Amino acid sequence: MPRLNKKIENLGLILLFVVLFIFFAFSSKHFASLTNIMSLFAQMVELGFLTLGMAVSMLSGGMDLSIGALGSLGTVLLAVFIGQKGWPLLPAILLVFLLMLLAGLLNGFLVAYLKIQSMLATLGTQSLFTGIGLVISKGITVRVPEESMRIFGRHLVFGVIPFQILLFIPVVIAVGIYISRSISGRQIYLVGCNEEAARFTGINVKRTLMKVYLLSAAMAFFAALVFSSRISSGRADVLNSKVLETVTAAVFGGVSTLGGVGTIGGAVLGVAIITIVSNGLDMMNVSQFLQQVIVGSLLLITLALRNLKGKTSPFVALRNKVCRRIQ
Amino acid sequence: MSTPLLELKNISKSYSSVRVLNNINFSVVPGEVRALVGENGAGKSTTVKIIAGVEQPDSGGEIYYNGELIHKMTVKHSLELGVSVIYQDLSLFPNLSVAENIVKGSEKKFFVGLNTYKKQASAVLESLGVDIDTSLLLSELSIGKQQLVAIARAMYSEAKLIIMDEPTSTLSSTEVELLFDVIARLKESGVCIIYISHKLDEIFTVADSITVLRDGEHIETGAIDTFDQEKLIKLMVGRELRFVPFHGTDIGGSGTTFSVNNFTLEPYFRNISFDVREREVFGITGLVGAGRSELAQSIFGIRKASSGEIFLGGEKISISHTNDAIQAGVCYLPEDRRTQGLLMGQTVTRNTTSANLRGVSNKASLISGQKEKKVVEEYIERLAIKLPSIESHIERLSGGNQQKVLISRWLNAGPRVLIVDEPTTGVDVGTKQEIHRLLRELANNGVFIVLISSDLLEVLAVSDRVLVMRNGNAADLVETKSASQESIMEKSLLG
Ligand SMILES: Nc1ncnc2c1ncn2[C@@H]1O[C@H](COP(=O)(O)OP(=O)(O)OP(=O)(O)O)[C@@H](O)[C@H]1O
Ligand SMILES: [Mg+2]
Numbered sequence: 001m002p003r004l005n006k007k008i009e010n011l012g013l014i015l016l017f018v019v020l021f022i023f024f025a026f027s028s029k030h031f032a033s034l035t036n037i038m039s040l041f042a043q044m045v046e047l048g049f050l051t052l053g054m055a056v057s058m059l060s061g062g063m064d065l066s067i068g069a070l071g072s073l074g075t076v077l078l079a080v081f082i083g084q085k086g087w088p089l090l091p092a093i094l095l096v097f098l099l100m101l102l103a104g105l106l107n108g109f110l111v112a113y114l115k116i117q118s119m120l121a122t123l124g125t126q127s128l129f130t131g132i133g134l135v136i137s138k139g140i141t142v143r144v145p146e147e148s149m150r151i152f153g154r155h156l157v158f159g160v161i162p163f164q165i166l167l168f169i170p171v172v173i174a175v176g177i178y179i180s181r182s183i184s185g186r187q188i189y190l191v192g193c194n195e196e197a198a199r200f201t202g203i204n205v206k207r208t209l210m211k212v213y214l215l216s217a218a219m220a221f222f223a224a225l226v227f228s229s230r231i232s233s234g235r236a237d238v239l240n241s242k243v244l245e246t247v248t249a250a251v252f253g254g255v256s257t258l259g260g261v262g263t264i265g266g267a268v269l270g271v272a273i274i275t276i277v278s279n280g281l282d283m284m285n286v287s288q289f290l291q292q293v294i295v296g297s298l299l300l301i302t303l304a305l306r307n308l309k310g311k312t313s314p315f316v317a318l319r320n321k322v323c324r325r326i327q
Numbered sequence: 328m329s330t331p332l333l334e335l336k337n338i339s340k341s342y343s344s345v346r347v348l349n350n351i352n353f354s355v356v357p358g359e360v361r362a363l364v365g366e367n368g369a370g371k372s373t374t375v376k377i378i379a380g381v382e383q384p385d386s387g388g389e390i391y392y393n394g395e396l397i398h399k400m401t402v403k404h405s406l407e408l409g410v411s412v413i414y415q416d417l418s419l420f421p422n423l424s425v426a427e428n429i430v431k432g433s434e435k436k437f438f439v440g441l442n443t444y445k446k447q448a449s450a451v452l453e454s455l456g457v458d459i460d461t462s463l464l465l466s467e468l469s470i471g472k473q474q475l476v477a478i479a480r481a482m483y484s485e486a487k488l489i490i491m492d493e494p495t496s497t498l499s500s501t502e503v504e505l506l507f508d509v510i511a512r513l514k515e516s517g518v519c520i521i522y523i524s525h526k527l528d529e530i531f532t533v534a535d536s537i538t539v540l541r542d543g544e545h546i547e548t549g550a551i552d553t554f555d556q557e558k559l560i561k562l563m564v565g566r567e568l569r570f571v572p573f574h575g576t577d578i579g580g581s582g583t584t585f586s587v588n589n590f591t592l593e594p595y596f597r598n599i600s601f602d603v604r605e606r607e608v609f610g611i612t613g614l615v616g617a618g619r620s621e622l623a624q625s626i627f628g629i630r631k632a633s634s635g636e637i638f639l640g641g642e643k644i645s646i647s648h649t650n651d652a653i654q655a656g657v658c659y660l661p662e663d664r665r666t667q668g669l670l671m672g673q674t675v676t677r678n679t680t681s682a683n684l685r686g687v688s689n690k691a692s693l694i695s696g697q698k699e700k701k702v703v704e705e706y707i708e709r710l711a712i713k714l715p716s717i718e719s720h721i722e723r724l725s726g727g728n729q730q731k732v733l734i735s736r737w738l739n740a741g742p743r744v745l746i747v748d749e750p751t752t753g754v755d756v757g758t759k760q761e762i763h764r765l766l767r768e769l770a771n772n773g774v775f776i777v778l779i780s781s782d783l784l785e786v787l788a789v790s791d792r793v794l795v796m797r798n799g800n801a802a803d804l805v806e807t808k809s810a811s812q813e814s815i816m817e818k819s820l821l822g
Contacts, residue, residue: 183684190681193670199629200667201681201736202653260672262822 006296013253013269017276024280029194034160039168042153042162042230044275047245048268049168052175054246055267060212061181061192061259062111067220067246069129071239074224076133077235079142085121089148097221102131104217105210112209126240132235141235145227153230164226171222175215176264183209192259211288248297248299249274257303274298328800330394332357332519333378333410333488340373340543342723345715347373348384348543354391359485360510360520362530363549365540365563367727368713371523374540377492378521379412380405411481412490419477421466428465429480433659451479454516455509471502478509482518486735489513490521493531499615499781507533515728525727525755527556539563558582565758583640585744585775587626590635595621596799599635603744603775608766610790610807611779613819618799619779620662623746627659628652631746639743639775653682656743660733660750662779664726668733671722675714677701678721678732682740706735710761726753734762738769745769746777751785783812795819 025032050067057064074096081092103125110121155163179185187208191198199205220239228234247257253270255262274295283289331354338347348370348586355361359658363371376382378390381667390397390409419428426441426448448461457475465473474494481489497505510520510533524530530537537554539546546562556560585603590596596618603609611619625632628646637644637657652659661667676699680687684783687698703717710731714724721729730753737745747766751759766789770776780786786793787807795802795818803818 092686153775177693183688183694186677186681186684186694189676190670190673194666195671197667197670199649199679200661201670202649202740203681204650205649261669 003044005060008264010119010254010263010269012197013266013273017269017272017320019257020273020276020280024276025284028211028280028283030249031211033278035181036171036279036283038156038160038162040275040279041165043279044271045162045164045168046223046227046239047242047275048271049171049219049226050173050239050242051249051267051271052218052264054243055215055253055255055264056175056179056188056219057212057251058247058250058255059262060120060188060209061195062108062209062212063247064122064213065119065243066103066107066122066126068240068243069126069133069237070100070205070217070220071223071227071242072235073103073129073133074100074141074221075228075234075235076137078149078224078228079144080136082145083142083234089146090102093225095298096224097218100217100221100224101214104214104220106314107217108210108213111213112206126243130236130240134143137234137236139236141233145232149229150232151229153226153228155233164230167222167226171219172264172268175219178215179264184208188212189260191260194260217262244299245274245278245295248295248302251299252302329356331355331391332393334388334391334394335374335378336391336392338374338377339385340370340377340382341385342715346543349545351388351540351545352546353457353538355519355521355550357517357519358514360514360522360533360535362534362537362558363521363523363540364525364527364530364537364559365546367731367758368725369563371540372725374493375412375492375521375523378488378490379410387409398504402572409485409487410490411484411486411488412492413474413477413481413494414492417429417481419465419473421464423465424461425459425468426465427464428463428476429461429483437508443672446805447483448479450735451483455479455482455512457493457509459624460820462770469502471498471505474502475505476511478513482513486518488519488521490523492523493525493753494522495524495526497615502615503529504666513579525753525759527559527756531556531557534717544723560756563755570759580736584638585640585777586638588636588638590622590625590632592621592625592630592632594799595625597795599794599801601794601801601804603777604791605773605775606770607792608770608778608790610786611796612781612783612793612815613796613802615781616798617796617819619796620748622796623659623748623777623779624661626652653740656741658682658737658740658742658745660737660745660747662748662752664730664733664752669721672720675717675719675721675724675732676700677702679706679735679739682736686739686741703735706732707736710735711758727755727758729811730754731758734765742769742774744775744777746779748779749781750778751780751782751793759785764778783815787812788814 006028030036031183050071053067054064075101077093081087081096082241084087107122107125110116110262111118151163153164157163157166187203190201190203191205191208223239227239248269250267251257252273253262253266253268255267278291338348338351339346351374360612363374365371373382375426377384380402390400394512402429429448429451430444443698445461452459452461455478459468459472459476465476468476479490494506513520522534531551532552536548536550537559539549541563581607590599599622603610624630625733626637628649628651631647637646639655642735646652646655646657670681680699680702684694687694687702689695700717706712707714710730712728714728721732724732734750751762752763766776766778778790787810790807793804793805793807793810793815795815797819805815
């Protein structure tokens with residue numbers, strides 16, 4: 001039964017996507033043009049990578065708030081190594097990747113070993129990563145004029161398909177399989193459901209959490225790569241504001257903020273919907289400020305609806321009921 | 328006969344298309360203690376939920392309270408009518424004082440000083456014959472005392488009907504006695520009690536009358552003296568159940584053992600050593616707080632003992648994490664099902680395979696849905712687990728069936744040593760016997776079984792030797808053949 005429900009839920013998201021698409025196509029004549037559709041997909045990729053990381057951290061019962069800041073730091077590092085220092089592309093990218101994994105290790109260490117609440121730990125590292133980025137970049141936008149760097153965010157394969165889409169799809173599939181089919185993936189769900197019970201069933205909770213934050217750092221790296229390439233520069237806070245959108249997309253896609261519930265497919269659909277809404281609103285010339293209001297409201301509404309639907313276990317619902325009466 | 332306090336007429340309940348209660352009819356009168364009995368999944372808890380307004384019955388059923396038809400029973404309404412359900416540690420606030428827990432929510436004035444709270448709370452506790460300091464935090468009390476606070480709370484809010492769903496499953500025997508005293512007092516003051524338990528001796532001690540449910544059907548209601556144990560079991564199970572004693576198993580002498588040497592972890596236990604011989608079920612008993620679970624958890628790698636060694640089949644094994652324990656084949660079924668066992672919100676399948684994911688994976692190390700399904704279905708059949716479907720969330724199962732899923736989890740892990748901690752809590756009589764048989768069978772097949780239990784009859788029936796623990800020390804080691812309940816009881820109290 002739950003499996004069926006999940007399918008229907010995702011079907012609902014797909015339908016919503018189609019409806020939104022048709023709506024915007026009628027509201028703005030530019031919306032349904034090939035170039036806009038491709039740019040829509042391209043936009044999806046950056047938010048998509050970050051949301052993958054966010055979704056995995058949420059499945060494990062946490063929330064990696066530093067993911068945007070780490071992505072931003074990644075753009076700065078790429079810009080400095082490639083743009084300023086003129087290092088060859090491949091070694092520079094590899095180095096940035098490793099440095100970002102190191103940052104993921106730090107997050108994992110704070111959460112798994114020092115047992116700091118995930119949100120607080122990553123709130124701290126968010127500030128840390130942004131700070132490091134600011135110091136390295138001296139607070140300015142660092143340019144990457146290199147032609148070769150353009151491939152990740154500005155190159156059209158066969159003249160139509162943005163390269164980053166071809167990068168995104170295999171990563172989604174890999175993360176999807178990892179989460180839904182691998183042993184570690186299953187353990188992430190179980191840890192997110194109940195850490196103590198997970199330990200009692202023989203799961204190494206610390207190791208599992210380390211994997212989670214490494215994975216989310218890797219996703220931040222991909223986002224950084226694509227983004228810095230697309231805007232040919234790096235800046236210490238460019239991706240910070242995306243965090244809210246990643247949470248919104250994940251929650252919209254059915255990932256629970258309490259851990260243990262949700263799918264990668266759902267999260268990606270969430271991304272598609274958030275992106276189409278913001279792209280469509282752009283096309284309709286709705287201001288960025290108002291869009292922020294809309295995204296925030298969307299998150300709150302989804303959360304409220306989810307609670308109303310009684311997604312909680314009867315056990316919890318019962319306690320809630322009893323407690324409400326007592327207070 | 329006075330007018331019934333509560334009357335259920337034709338109450339049915341279905342979840343999606345599955346009917347779990349079918350035309351339930353019974354009534355209770357003030358001052359009555361009614362035992363509600365039945366096998367796991369018979370529908371006892373569901374009945375309670377309907378009375379408490381947590382679940383709505385299917386249309387056609389009627390609930391009368393004091394002779395009055397209640398159109399829609401909600402949680403709020405049932406509380407106003409004076410129906411109070413004692414769930415274990417569920418409806419109380421651990422961070423508030425005992426006094427506040429008793430009085431808060433039902434206070435008659437808006438501003439109440441702490442002293443007034445204390446005075447009123449003490450008065451209620453006194454009327455129940457219970458001695459608890461009302462200024463303590465709730466979390467400082469034992470589970471048993473917390474339950475008494477919950478009852479006091481119900482009394483303060485002038486409850487007329489108190490429902491207790493398996494109240495004694497985590498209580499020590501002295502706490503159980505205290506509870507029974509309180510129930511006697513409640514009865515005197517005209518409160519009606521619906522008492523759910525799988526422990527038949529308790530039922531014959533405390534109840535005035537019994538209602539038997541089976542597979543969601545009402546089978547029989549009658550005064551306590553119209554029943555005896557045998558008849559009751561027959562009504563619950565639907566057939567005769569024979570108890571076969573297990574004694575006289577020959578303990579193998581081949582020398583392979585599971586040994587625990589000098590385990591110490593202050594302040595829980597110290598210098599505990601024992602050997603489990605081949606084909607032996609080794610019991611550990613003692614009072615609540617004797618350090619039994621802590622010992623087992625240290626062996627299993629939950630909290631490392633400060634000193635001690637483990638040998639399995641002559642080889643020393645070191646366990647610093649539960650993962651190491653399982654790799655070595657040392658498995659542990661925890662006592663606290665809710666927080667240490669069940670993965671709430673996850674499917675029955677995921678709950679079953681969690682300790683041995685490699686066993687349900689294919690060559691590429693990916694979990695195979697088919698293999699998982701096969702494993703789970705095998706255990707459902709073997710342990711006769713009743714459930715809506717293997718994709719249902721675990722919280723949909725009745726308490727006893729949840730326990731069976733956890734047992735399957737460990738059977739599936741391929742244990743060489745299986746430590747079970749109160750394995751039959753919340754499990755019905757028939758299943759209890761099945762579990763005992765299973766433990767015996769595993770032992771005969773070469774699994775070292777360690778049975779931790781406060782139920783002396785269980786320990787005596789299943790194990791070959793028993794370690795009695797007292798205050799973290801090994802008080803005695805006895806052969807069950809030559810032991811009696813009294814002698815073990817004495818050892819766990821006095822040594
Ligand atoms: N939300 C639900 N959805 C589907 N089935 C349910 C749900 N809740 C309970 N059931 C089913 O209803 C039946 C009765 O459950 P109930 O909890 O009332 O049993 P019980 O008599 O209390 O058993 P136990 O002694 O094991 O506690 C069980 O078979 C259970 O699987
Ligand atoms: Mg029950």
